[in-house]
Amino acid sequence: MTLDLALFLVLACIAVASALGMLLSRNTVYAALYLVLNFITVAIFYLLLGAPFIAMAQITVYTGAIMVLFLFVIMLLGAENLPAPNALPWQKPLAIALAAALFAEAAYLLIVKARSLGNVLPPAEAINATENLRQLGVALFQNYLLPFEIVSILLLVAMIGAITLTKKEKGARSG
Amino acid sequence: MITDWTLWLEWFIKALVIIFALLIGFAYLTYYERRALARMQTRIGPNRAGPYGLLQPIADAIKLIFKEELSPAKAYKFVFFLSPILTLLPSIVIGAVIPWGATVHWFGRDINLYLADINVAVLFFAAIASVSVYGIVLAGWSSNSKYAMLGAMRSTAQMISYEVALGISLTPVILLANSMSMREIVEAQRSMWFVVYQPLGALIFWIATLAEVNRAPFDMPEAEQELTAGYHAEYSGMKFALFFMAEYQKMIIVSAILAVFFFGGYLGPGEAQYPILGPVYMFAKIMILLFVMIWVRATWPRIRYDRLMSFGWKILLPASLATVFLTAVGILMFDVAKNALWMWFIPVSSMLVFAICVIGVYQALRRLTYERV
Numbered sequence: 001m002t003l004d005l006a007l008f009l010v011l012a013c014i015a016v017a018s019a020l021g022m023l024l025s026r027n028t029v030y031a032a033l034y035l036v037l038n039f040i041t042v043a044i045f046y047l048l049l050g051a052p053f054i055a056m057a058q059i060t061v062y063t064g065a066i067m068v069l070f071l072f073v074i075m076l077l078g079a080e081n082l083p084a085p086n087a088l089p090w091q092k093p094l095a096i097a098l099a100a101a102l103f104a105e106a107a108y109l110l111i112v113k114a115r116s117l118g119n120v121l122p123p124a125e126a127i128n129a130t131e132n133l134r135q136l137g138v139a140l141f142q143n144y145l146l147p148f149e150i151v152s153i154l155l156l157v158a159m160i161g162a163i164t165l166t167k168k169e170k171g172a173r174s175g
Numbered sequence: 176m177i178t179d180w181t182l183w184l185e186w187f188i189k190a191l192v193i194i195f196a197l198l199i200g201f202a203y204l205t206y207y208e209r210r211a212l213a214r215m216q217t218r219i220g221p222n223r224a225g226p227y228g229l230l231q232p233i234a235d236a237i238k239l240i241f242k243e244e245l246s247p248a249k250a251y252k253f254v255f256f257l258s259p260i261l262t263l264l265p266s267i268v269i270g271a272v273i274p275w276g277a278t279v280h281w282f283g284r285d286i287n288l289y290l291a292d293i294n295v296a297v298l299f300f301a302a303i304a305s306v307s308v309y310g311i312v313l314a315g316w317s318s319n320s321k322y323a324m325l326g327a328m329r330s331t332a333q334m335i336s337y338e339v340a341l342g343i344s345l346t347p348v349i350l351l352a353n354s355m356s357m358r359e360i361v362e363a364q365r366s367m368w369f370v371v372y373q374p375l376g377a378l379i380f381w382i383a384t385l386a387e388v389n390r391a392p393f394d395m396p397e398a399e400q401e402l403t404a405g406y407h408a409e410y411s412g413m414k415f416a417l418f419f420m421a422e423y424q425k426m427i428i429v430s431a432i433l434a435v436f437f438f439g440g441y442l443g444p445g446e447a448q449y450p451i452l453g454p455v456y457m458f459a460k461i462m463i464l465l466f467v468m469i470w471v472r473a474t475w476p477r478i479r480y481d482r483l484m485s486f487g488w489k490i491l492l493p494a495s496l497a498t499v500f501l502t503a504v505g506i507l508m509f510d511v512a513k514n515a516l517w518m519w520f521i522p523v524s525s526m527l528v529f530a531i532c533v534i535g536v537y538q539a540l541r542r543l544t545y546e547r548v
């Protein structure tokens with residue numbers, strides 16, 4: 001357990017640092033790379049929690065597909081360097097106030113209400129990954145088949161929508 | 176069990192063996208490729224350094240180490256330095272999950288001839304393969320040069336497109352083996368190699384991996400004639416050597432994965448009695464698959480960019496979806512009817528799909544080739 005705790009602490013530091021780096025970096029490529037690091041750290045958190053499938057899916061989908069597309073678009077548009085911050089005057093105080101409120105709420109829940117949250121770690125017998133995978137498949141394709149299909153149709157519609165919006169209309173081509 | 180220090184020692188030694196095998200494999204794969212290509216082009220190939228030119232890779236390595244390291248003045252230095260490492264790392268990491276054999280009994284203990292038998296190994300492979308694009312993209316971007324950038328762009332588009340077909344073509348294997356562990360996938364092929372059940376799946380997987388490792392005929396990202404070697408145009412010395420190493424190690428790794436998924440991995444006659452034969456069979460299978468890759472490079476011209484994209488999205492992706500569907504149908508019918516003949520529904524129907532694909536490609540090329548509008 002102490003090894004897990006040490007791993008968790010180190011990973012948590014990396015996750016927070018990379019998230020901060022993502023926010024503060026003025027170069028969008030570096031920001032994207034910080035986000036990649038963050039995603040990988042989150043994947044390792046999943047591994048620590050005994051959910052290897054979700055960890056691998058996290059890396060494949062977020063790190064491998066989505067962030068590569070982000071980088072691709074950043075490079076394609078040549079938008080590496082953000083312009084100097086042109087902030088609205090009321091934006092900063094509001095952001096600080098909201099962040100403080102969020103932080104206070106989280107601290108309240110984690111410190112004061114920690115007892116009532118119960119044990120969030122999975123029981124040891126659930127860590128058997130093969131069974132995990134089977135359970136996941138059964139849950140997705142038998143117990144929750146309809147919601148799953150609805151979500152997939154929703155994604156399909158979004159995809160077709162994106163293609164339709166970006167497609168040039170015939171005859172409207174200029175130059 | 177974890178505190179057993181000999182276990183740590185065993186892991187450490189196995190990791191070292193994998194890394195050195197890949198390193199030496201890379202060096203001699205370049206030699207193998209140059210000799211084989213030379214034979215196919217009726218040349219002799221490298222034959223000066225040592226007997227039959229066997230010391231050529233070592234001479235090349237020494238040359239590359241002593242070359243001057245250049246980095247462009249306007250490069251993004253940190254990323255420029257990082258990207259060769261990021262390119263090389265995935266190929267080594269995947270090496271950890273490849274099973275080289277079953278269990279042997281040495282030094283009074285059972286030693287598994289693989290480093291890690293994780294039960295999501297197939298997904299692990301997909302995850303690492305999807306990460307491997309970063310090195311190339313970042314190399315192209317950080318070089319801050321147009322050729323490198325164009326190469327990286329092409330490579331990203333190509334790898335993202337073919338990754339989809341690659342990921343989907345893994346599904347029939349998982350269905351047939353009923354497992355995601357590489358070890359169990361190999362053991363499931365004791366009665367029959369999966370290439371027999373799912374020939375189209377093997378072909379799609381192989382084509383997609385060719386595109387993933389940027390080998391001919393999918394070497395658009397580095398197209399020497401147009402892009403002066405693409406994403407690594409600005410690299411020299413050992414940094415260039417790392418890119419080179421990554422490309423060849425990826426060739427070895429994807430051949431190993433192909434052997435594991437479709438060609439029975441370490442299985443072969445006599446392997447059950449003498450598990451030590453496992454690595455030998457694995458090595459032989461990898462050599463044969465590598466030879467096919469070299470053969471393809473010597474034979475086929477580079478595919479044009481628009482055709483590359485339409486091939487990936489319009490042929491490979493639907494065909495891979497069809498293989499998943501047909502495999503699932505075959506296994507389901509086998510389970511319901513308890514008749515082994517239904518397993519043969521899978522190869523027959525996938526060959527039909529293959530025929531449709533070939534006809535489709537033929538029709539498309541016939542219509543477009545010489546058309547002038």
